[in-house]
Amino acid sequence: MEKRTLPERPGWRDEAEKLGFTFADMGGEPYWDETSAYRFTLREIEEDIEAPATELHALCREAVDRAVQDEFWLTRLDIPRQHWDLIAASWARSEPELYGRMDLAYDGKGPAKLLEYNADTPTSLYESASFQWLWFEQQQAAGVLDPDADQFNSIHEAIVARWTQICADGEDVHFAADPDNPEDYATVETLAWAAREAGLGAHFTPLAQIGVTDEGQFADDQSRVIGTLFKLYPWEDMLRDEFATHLQSSGTRFIEPPWKAILSNKGLLPLLWQMFPGHPNLLPAFFLADVQEALSGGTPAPEVADAFGAARDLLSQGYVTKPIFSREGAGVVLHENGSELARTPDDSYSHHPMIVQGLARLPDFGGFHPVLGAWIVGESCCGLGLREDRPLITHNLSRFKPHFIEG
């Protein structure tokens, strides 16, 4: 793994605009940044990222299987009791998942560490699957990249294949998101194009325009009944909104399925650590309530005492606290050697239960810290997107960096 300075494609900004990639610059700062790119070897991609991420997803499925049957975990994950059945039933019926993005800390030396799994509403899909791909093809054609080089990015083809697998030929799928957010909309549009390519009918409806019919079904902005709904809107919010009472009775099929509420919850991290302690791609993780006193020399909750004891040395070097529900780095605080190292200014999620996770310091490449986004489609890892930032906590103004495989 290295960061290589490369010439930018002449006129890429015009092309981005022409393609509708309107958020290539955000808030006066570049978002898409191709002044340099990350290079990986094929071995690093296959052995350090692809295989571990696919395995982690399988472990996550085991964690779901555990949590849906266990009131203790459903309570800890703050899943409203009236929706436990909805979630358990969606898992029992094997309702298929579509996609997710694992955020990994990786420096090319040790094993990649799972920071968190955005398994419900990951964005940056267009830049990962399409614009990054275009960058690679054009740079290779221009001779900037080696003819033997490659990119870990079969995301688009994997999504098309997944749609054909999980929907009937010609099935109508509604896509709901906030149309005023270009990032969210681009992600949904990317998925909808893939759905059309898979032979499905794709229809967009603004999330806030979804209605309930007289018969209790959901309907789109044109009052057409929704059979299958892809929603770029978190389950933790779906379950608490006014329409939550209609979720089960509507008969709607949801993508992602309701059981993803367990994976997109950062309470997943302590659950994984309890089930697979010491796994090379996991960081020690606990609920803060169980270990708060222990972090400053006191005693942990009895049920995690052994696990905490085993992780105490690692945690004393550094740890992160974050709310179980949060997006784009909100509410994350970094502690190292007993003092606070960094925090994000946005604390809008910090009223939720918190977790503690061992600190995996992100590597430094020229003053920037990359986080790897490993894309999971279906049950397999199929691509990579990197974001980097100057602060240690990646947030929504971080830069997207292209990557390539060489060697």
Add this chain to the structure above:
Amino acid sequence: MTERLTRKRSRHVALVLAGTATLALAACEDDRMDAQSFPDLESCIAASKQETLWFTEEDCRKNFAAAEQEFLETAPRYESKELCEQQHGAGNCGNDPVAQSSGGGFSFMPLLVGYMMGSMMSRGGGIFSQPMVKTADGRFSTPKGDQSFASNRGAGKVPSSTFQRAPSTIGKPPMTAAQVSQRGGFGASATARSGSRSSFGG
């Protein structure tokens, strides 16, 4: 140009190249599960007496009831009997018992002509069932309609996707116009403080 044997990137993507890729996806062998179909509950119970099989009389009863319920919830519904018979063959359609009581506009549906049970036991998933209806060409299919079978009596291996639920049609089928009584019940984003976030994703 030389190329790696294992290509790690897509051959095309959306929004950039307007190509139409046809991706035929064959079900993996390990994705296939034992399945058996029956015209009615009695034939399932009779078959369950054979000790070698993976289901019991209790499974028959439970799954037949589930298939009957799922049939009511997901079988296709039509405005007229003619339209229904075009899709499912002459004599294979009847009145919608649900619409009869609620007075909906789509009051014809194919007859329930059997059910299929599948075992996901090997993967800890239990036994699943789907109702079966006739197709226009005289075959049998689940309500989702993406797979059809020559018979409603037989055993074999089918992809586990056969047992995924079809979209609900109880009330009205997808894409039909409906009377909307309320909007705006999604999007309040209860877990974040209001006005503090721009994106629902991350």
